[in-house]
Amino acid sequence: MSGPKLTPMMAQYQKMRRSLPDDVLLMYRLGDFYEMFFEDAQNAAPILNVALTRRNSIPMCGVPYHAADAYIAKLVKAGKRVAIAEQTSEPSPGKIVEREIARIISAGSIIEAHLLDDARPNYLAAVYQMGKKWGLACVDHTTGEFTVAEFTERGPLDDELARLTPSELLYSDEQIPAFGALPAAQAYDAFAFLPDPAGQLLKDHFAVQSLHGFGCAEMHAATGAAGAILHYLIHQLRRPCEHLRSLKVREDSHLVLIDAASQANLDLIDSRSGKKHTLLGVLDRTKTPMGARLLRDWILHPLRDLAQLLERQNFIADLLEQPFILSKLRESLQGIRDVERTTARLSQGAGNARDLQALAVSLSHIPELKEDLATLTRSGDLQSPAQPRPEQSSTENPATAHGSLLTDHSSNLNDHTDLTAQLTTALAEEPPATLKDGGLIADGHNPELDELRSATRDGKQWISDLQAQERQRTGIDTLKIKFNNVFGYFIEISTAKLATATLPDDYTRKQTMANAERFITPALKEMEAKVLGSEERAKKLEYELFLELRQQVCEHLDSLQQTAAAIARLDALGSLAETAQTHRHCRPKLEASRAIEIVNGRHPVLEQTLVDEKFVPNDTAFDPEDNLLQILTGPNMAGKSTYIRQVALITLMAQIGAYVPAESATIGLVDRIFCRVGASDDLSRGQSTFMVEMNETALILNHATEHSLVILDEIGRGTATFDGLSIAWAVAEHLHDEIKCRTLFATHYHELTDLSNTRPAVTNYNVAVREWNEEIIFLRKILPGAADKSYGIQVARLAGLPKPIIERAKSILSHLELNSTKPDAKKRGPKAKNTRQNDMPESNAPQLDLFD
Structure with a gap:
């Protein structure tokens, strides 16, 4: 940055720039623009698509102050961090305007509402390895959520990161080989991760002597990551963190674990076909952003805690038994804004009068919610606690389980009547987005402000009257009294x-224009001082009153966060209840067993999105003794993958406490859900389709337990026929013999159906089809027994393969079947005759060796 001597303003800029990390872009306020200089301008200009100019050989670019948010969003989306330098003093002749860095914006610390997705959390995460443990900390700076977890293996850590999808991920700069390739990752000072300073920073922040109260005192890897996050927010991003009030431990023992591949294969929250084709898309009928984010988290982190699940089921049952109350509850929630993020913004010294107004509007609906819950509670009290509801598990004690969530919600919903009234009466009906231009506070709230406003209004009226008088006095009917910031x-x-x-003697010429002259008079200047003085004092006083209101909100921070959490739970459970009501879902019976019994189960996504045909329901039954591993055969497109995913999704729904799409269901709780379906490669890691398939299969075999649910589709299809069949056979045997978990195994290897002859808990099923005039009709029904063939050629014809190819394929298939099977060829193992090219039927086409 060498060159000519810098001006005082540029010297100020350089000093400020040197205080920032090299990879942070500095947006420097100059009047109505944010300017960037030197390398920052060269880096930012192409991202922002603005002109790169030069002044005194210094590269520079700028964006308008009023449109800065859109440009900041572009920079953050491009992976940049942005420091905002604001003017902190008014311009005055001969003095440089004072400036300070107000905040540094990074992807994981955004709090501006227009830069965020309401329905998704915005996580800043940190990872740290100590010995054989991996620590993970995660904060949503927009809400105050702060969690930690520890893992004894790297795989589960990566799976949790895939579920959380943090916008920004910190790791120690001494552990670059371990974490440098993770998405959105950046190295940070290793000192911040060390357990002792990190733990002390956490204790200082929470004002405690020990972290035992948070349950993480011995989780050194996790607290190292948490301390690093706090250090990064406070010392590098210069962000206030008063709204981070607690630290929660996320324990895997209470959750159903779903690895990253299974999450993607089940289309839980994302799908190439769009959100409406995901489980979240069909369950999300939430009315508030808090509820939407919570429901998303429930789907990604199902529960294994039977008591919590029964509480959720009971609450949904109460709502369904009182549909009028359900409707009222949903209507009340409709008027509530994002209390969680609004409160967090205000507590960080951000936010404006519109945020205060949104908070007041939201809090005004709390009494309605409490009345709805009170009505629901009275309804529950009328029911006899001696008899459990027919759908409930026999393990539940209805007398204690019923109503516990109702009580919890009622006690945590704080209506803040006084605060709501104060905000409502103090704020203008339609306050502006800016804070220092007036219009924030309602008339009648503050006597001093009312007097200043009256003086301003009277003065402006006097000036308007003066214009009429001067027109009459001078005889100039086009004379105007105007105003600008300079004169x-x-x-x-x-x-x-x-x-x-002929002008009066008291007219003094002020400025000559091209087509006009400007004058002042003593009377005009005297009134100007009164008008402008009162107007400026009014604006200053309004801003001070706003700050007082914001401070009062911050004094209720804990209570407001508690209220927001209660609203989120109400909304998420209400959404599940409304879905159950709309789509005839049933209450599943939950139990601590390895059984699963589903009567007329339906795919929760397809039943709502299927257009061309009616969805066909199917039964499912697992029994540890004689029906533990189910081999499913049938043609492509018949519905095998749909069916096995359906079972996994119904099980998952049951373990978030939801009702499920079935006539009836009994779900023995699972500890993990594995889903290996489809085929894809990972070219970025140099892995073929088959290698990806084997990696996912290995993960299942190494981590599944007898309480897991495993669904597999086409294991072994990515390699040679006999290799693939052998692998599939061995995998199926291992799942049955060693792991003993509930497994749905869809395959085109019909030889696998022989396992039912040697394994007591293997059962064969097939997807029913019918042939008519060489047409194939998919019945979508799962029936006992093995399929007799795969109908691959018929499916190829449906796909549009040319007729000569179809006919040739039929000829080859007939010959292969004739030469590779005999009446006694079906053995209990993968065996087949090695058929060579010279066994192929003759064809006019050039002959190719299909097997070499």
Whole structure:
């Protein structure tokens, strides 16, 4: 940055720039623009698509102040961090304007509402390895959520990161080989991760002597990551963190674990076909952003805690038994804004009068919610606690389980009547987005403000009257009294009129324009001082009153966060209840067993999105003794993958406490859900389709337990026929013999159906089809027994393969079947005759060796 001697302003800029990390872009406020200079300008200009110019050989670019948010969003989306330097003093002759860095914006610390997705959390995460443990900390700076977890293996850590999808991920700069390739990752000072300073920073922040109260005192890897996050927010991003009030431990023992591949294969929250084709898309009928984010988290982190699940089921049952209350509850929630993020913004010294107004509007609906819950509670009290509801598990004690969530919600919903009234009466009906231009506070709230406003209004009326008087006095009917920031109020007369007019003696020429002259008078300047003085004092007083209101909100921070959490739970459970009501879902019976029994189960996504045909329901039954591993055969497109995913999704729904799409269901709780379906490669890691398939299969075999649910589709299809069949056979045997978990195994290897002859808990099923006039009709029904063939050629014909190819394929298939099977060829193992090219039927086409 060498060159000519810098001006005082540029010297100020350089000093400020040196205080920032090299990879942070500095947006420097100059009047109505944010300017960037030197390398920052060169880096930012192409991202922002703005002109790169030069002044005194210094590269520079700028964006308008009023449109800065859109440009900041572009920079953050491009992976940049942005420091905002604001003017902190008013311009005055001969003095440089003072400036300070107000905040540094990074992807994981955004709090501006227009830069965020309401329905998704915005996580800043940190990872740290100590010995054989991996620590993970995660904060949503927009809400105050702060969690930690520890893992004894790297795989589960990566799976949790895939579920959380943090916008920004910190790791120690001494552990670059371990974490440098993770998405959105950046190295940070290793000192911040060390357990002792990190733990002390956490204790200082929470004002505690020990972290035992948070349950993480011995989780050194996790607290190292948490301390690093706090250090990064406070010392590098210069963000206030008063709204981070607690630290929670996320324990895997209470959750159903779903690895990253299974999450993607089940289309839980994302799908190439769009959100409406995901489980979240069909369950999300939430009315508030808090509820939407919570429901998303429930789907990604199902529960294994039977008591919590029964509480959720009971609450949904109460709502369904009182549909009028359900409707009222949903209507009340409709008027509530994002209390969680609004409160967090205000507590960080951000936010504006519109945020205060949104908070007041939201809090005004709390009494309605409490009344709805009170009505629901009275309804529950009328029911006899001696008899459990028919759908409930026999393990539940209805007398204690019923109503516990109702009580919890009622006690945590704080209506803040006084605060709501104060905000409502203090704020203008439609406050502006800016804070220092007036219009924030309602008339009648503050006597001093009312007086200043009256003086301003009276003064402006006096000036308006003066214009009429001066027109009469001078005889110039086009005379105007105008105002600008440079000269204040002045009298403007066109040059043409001035040539024929005689001006009063008290007119003093102020400025000559191309087509007009500007004048002032002593009376005008005297009134100007009164008008402008009162207006500026009014704006200053309004801003001070706003700060007082914001401070009062911050004094209720804990209670507001508690209320927001209760609203989120109400909304998420209400959404599940409304879905159950709309789509005839049933309450599943939950139990601590390895059984699963589903009667007329339906795919929760397809039943809502299927257009061309009616969805066909199917039964499912697992029994540890004689029906533990189910081999499913049938043609492509018949519905095998749909069916096995359906079972996994119904099980998952049951373990978030939801009702499920079935006539009835009994779900023995699972500890993990594995889903290996489809085929894809990972070219970025140099892995073939088959290698990806084997990696996912290995993960299942190494981590599944007898309480897991495993669904597999086409294991072994990515390699040679006999290799693939052998692998599939061995995998199936291992799942049955060693792991003993509930497994749905869809395959085109019909030889696998022989396992039912040697394994007591293997059962064969097939997807029913019918042939008619060489047409194949998919019945979508799962029936006992093995399929007799795969109908691959018929499916190829449906796909549009040319007729000569279809006919040739039929000829080859007939010959292969004739030469590779005999009446006694079906053995209990993968065996087949090695058929060579010279066994192929003759064809006019050139012959190719299909097997070499």
